[in-house]
Amino acid sequence: MVAPDQLLQLVLVGITQGSIYALIALGFVTIYNVTGIINFAQGEFAMLGAMFMASLAPLGLPVPAAFALAVGAVMVVGGGVERLAIHPARRASIVTLIIITIGIDIVLRGLALLTWGTDPLPLAPFTPGPPVSLAGAVITRQGLWILGTTAVTLAVLYAFFEYTYLGKILRACAINRLAARLTGIAPERMSLLAFALAAALGAVGGIVIAPLTLVSYDMGLYLGLKGFVAAVMGGLVSAPGAVAGALLLGVLESLAAGTLRAAYKEALAFLVLFLILLVRPQGLFTRAIGSRAGL
Amino acid sequence: MSRRTDLLGLGSLALGVGLVPLVFTSQYHLSVGVFIAIHAIVTIGLCLLMGYAGQISLGHAAFYGLGAYLTGLLTTRLGLNPWAAMGTGIVLTGALAYAVGRPILRLRGHYLAMVTLAFGIIVYLAFVEFTDLTGGPSGLSGIPRLRLGGFVFDSDRKFFYLAWAFVIGVLLVSLNVVNSRVGRALRSIHGSEIAAETLGVDSADYKLKVFTMSAMYAALAGSLYAHYLSFVSPPTFGFIASVEFVVMAAVGGLASVWGAPFGAAAVTLLSEGVRDLMPRLLTYASGEHEVIAYGLLLILIMVFVPEGLTVGGLRALRRLARTG
Numbered sequence: 001m002v003a004p005d006q007l008l009q010l011v012l013v014g015i016t017q018g019s020i021y022a023l024i025a026l027g028f029v030t031i032y033n034v035t036g037i038i039n040f041a042q043g044e045f046a047m048l049g050a051m052f053m054a055s056l057a058p059l060g061l062p063v064p065a066a067f068a069l070a071v072g073a074v075m076v077v078g079g080g081v082e083r084l085a086i087h088p089a090r091r092a093s094i095v096t097l098i099i100i101t102i103g104i105d106i107v108l109r110g111l112a113l114l115t116w117g118t119d120p121l122p123l124a125p126f127t128p129g130p131p132v133s134l135a136g137a138v139i140t141r142q143g144l145w146i147l148g149t150t151a152v153t154l155a156v157l158y159a160f161f162e163y164t165y166l167g168k169i170l171r172a173c174a175i176n177r178l179a180a181r182l183t184g185i186a187p188e189r190m191s192l193l194a195f196a197l198a199a200a201l202g203a204v205g206g207i208v209i210a211p212l213t214l215v216s217y218d219m220g221l222y223l224g225l226k227g228f229v230a231a232v233m234g235g236l237v238s239a240p241g242a243v244a245g246a247l248l249l250g251v252l253e254s255l256a257a258g259t260l261r262a263a264y265k266e267a268l269a270f271l272v273l274f275l276i277l278l279v280r281p282q283g284l285f286t287r288a289i290g291s292r293a294g295l
Numbered sequence: 296m297s298r299r300t301d302l303l304g305l306g307s308l309a310l311g312v313g314l315v316p317l318v319f320t321s322q323y324h325l326s327v328g329v330f331i332a333i334h335a336i337v338t339i340g341l342c343l344l345m346g347y348a349g350q351i352s353l354g355h356a357a358f359y360g361l362g363a364y365l366t367g368l369l370t371t372r373l374g375l376n377p378w379a380a381m382g383t384g385i386v387l388t389g390a391l392a393y394a395v396g397r398p399i400l401r402l403r404g405h406y407l408a409m410v411t412l413a414f415g416i417i418v419y420l421a422f423v424e425f426t427d428l429t430g431g432p433s434g435l436s437g438i439p440r441l442r443l444g445g446f447v448f449d450s451d452r453k454f455f456y457l458a459w460a461f462v463i464g465v466l467l468v469s470l471n472v473v474n475s476r477v478g479r480a481l482r483s484i485h486g487s488e489i490a491a492e493t494l495g496v497d498s499a500d501y502k503l504k505v506f507t508m509s510a511m512y513a514a515l516a517g518s519l520y521a522h523y524l525s526f527v528s529p530p531t532f533g534f535i536a537s538v539e540f541v542v543m544a545a546v547g548g549l550a551s552v553w554g555a556p557f558g559a560a561a562v563t564l565l566s567e568g569v570r571d572l573m574p575r576l577l578t579y580a581s582g583e584h585e586v587i588a589y590g591l592l593l594i595l596i597m598v599f600v601p602e603g604l605t606v607g608g609l610r611a612l613r614r615l616a617r618t619g
Contacts (some may be wrong), residue, residue: 023422038408064483069452085594085598089597089598089601092597092598092601093601095349095351096597096601097349098351098408099545099597100593100594100597100598102353102538102541102593103590103593103594103597104590104594105536105590106586106589106593107585107587107590107591108596109586109590110586110587110590111587113586113587127392194538200423204457214391221534225412225416228409229413232409251317266420267417267420267421267424270414270416270417270420273409273413274410274413274613277399277406277409277413278399278410279412281402281406285450
């Protein structure tokens with residue numbers, strides 16, 4: 001069995017990994033709530049963020065500037081994708097839209113392969129130095145950056161939805177698209193905003209995890225799938241649910257990797273997805289299948 | 296389409312297939328032809344599932360792989376006759392699809408897509424991880440060739456005829472299904488599940504049956520693949536393969552099973568062409584770049600001709616004939 005101090009270590013690693021899933025899961029929830037689409041390309045936003053960051057970092061830009069530029073660039077990609085591929089087909093069926101977002105996913109991955117090649121790029125940790133001790137467990141400095149960035153991002157996101165006009169009309173769109181339109185909100189423009197926002201969230205996740213993993217063109221698929229599993233665990237419509245699901249998934253994976261064969265870690269997320277969709281498709285933390293409200 | 300045009304279509308397909316090896320004699324061309332046939336069998340099943348029953352599957356490569364691995368294991372480990380192994384593999388895959396499909400087909404749209412995707416990835420990881428059984432990443436080799444009496448399907452040309460004979464057989468069965476009471480029931484489910492149920496169609500039952508049938512087609516195609524190459528390894532049956540089958544079905548058009556062979560041919564030829572062309576255009580490009588073409592094609596078709604190229608093409612021809 002696992003010793004208590006090792007358990008704490010595994011949980012800490014799991015929470016760090018889960019924070020990344022949380023950012024990506026929030027992207028899924030945002031787009032789903034506003035447009036009703038599941039965006040299969042969500043993981044590629046994380047990959048692109050990491051790629052831009054890894055390309056900008058060697059230019060000698062300070063980390064915050066490179067960070068902002070990389071996130072901005074991915075937001076432009078997210079918005080562009082919405083205008084070019086989703087907007088023209090907005091009246092199509094769900095199956096059609098799913099296939100379109102798969103197409104977007106493939107194209108983005110292919111373009112990254114064409115631009116950056118197959119060799120993984122390194123990215124230096126934001127602050128160099130030895131790992132830090134934390135209540136008996138050890139965490140890398142980049143791990144602290146991940147936890148901190150995720151916490152700040154969640155706070156900013158909460159403030160955005162709660163206190164800004166733009167955030168409020170986005171929420172109105174999620175609660176009832178028709179009613180939102182009646183009050184003069186243009187749902188098409190909110191769809192653009194949702195994609196840009198989801199792209200930014202994915203990019204942040206990709207950038208902060210990059211120093212721990214290396215950046216490669218194919219890192220997006222699994223990150224995206226894990227983020228989706230987390231979003232489904234939380235019921236797909238709830239932001240707090242998605243964050244809780246993501247942290248739980250991260251910890252479960254970490255425990256599985258620490259106690260069973262490492263290979264089972266990969267299968268675990270999909271097994272969880274499979275079971276949840278069969279037993280509780282409304283998510284782990286909700287009472288019943290509700291309306292698509294409560295972003 | 297009426298019964299007569301269907302039979303006419305099958306006749307001309309058989310004739311066309313018979314003529315191909317007389318025109319294209321190189322091994323390379325014939326092996327591309329074999330792959331088109333194998334892909335077409337999977338695509339016909341997906342067409343039934345997506346076009347007629349309106350259910351999406353992003354995990355059909357798993358059934359394709361199960362067919363391939365089961366026949367491979369049964370022949371190399373247990374020494375079973377290849378035909379018996381193929382049949383057993385197809386039936387086992389069908390049974391698994393039935394068992395898995397029962398709970399998952401209650402889900403719709405996005406959820407169904409995701410759960411089939413999860414299923415596909417779990418099966419793929421099993422191929423990679425159960426090294427003792429499947430050989431892991433290095434695959435399973437030495438799968439025997441198919442034979443009929445003393446006749447061995449050992450050349451590309453012989454296998455080409457065999458594979459296309461299977462395509463025509465599968466088409467015949469599928470057209471029968473489509474033109475029967477079952478086909479009408481499936482189309483009514485696609486139109487409106489509630490309306491269909493009100494009229495007494497047991498939609499869950501029909502969806503499950505067509506899901507199982509499409510999985511068995513995929514297993515048939517997979518077992519043909521295994522006996523053709525006599526080698527199987529996990530990458531052939533990953534997530535990308537599932538997506539490719541969906542692309543083939545979408546390119547061919549979901550409105551009719553006739554689109555499937557055309558979709559399979561178009562995408563297989565395109566990917567061969569891109570693999571050939573890309574390194575010449577961009578000297579540093581590897582074979583993997585063909586995926587960009589897939590993605591773009593998928594987006595363009597879904598945005599502009601969501602009914603697929605066969606239906607879209609026919610409509611364009613008709614319009615041309617009217618104006619010209």
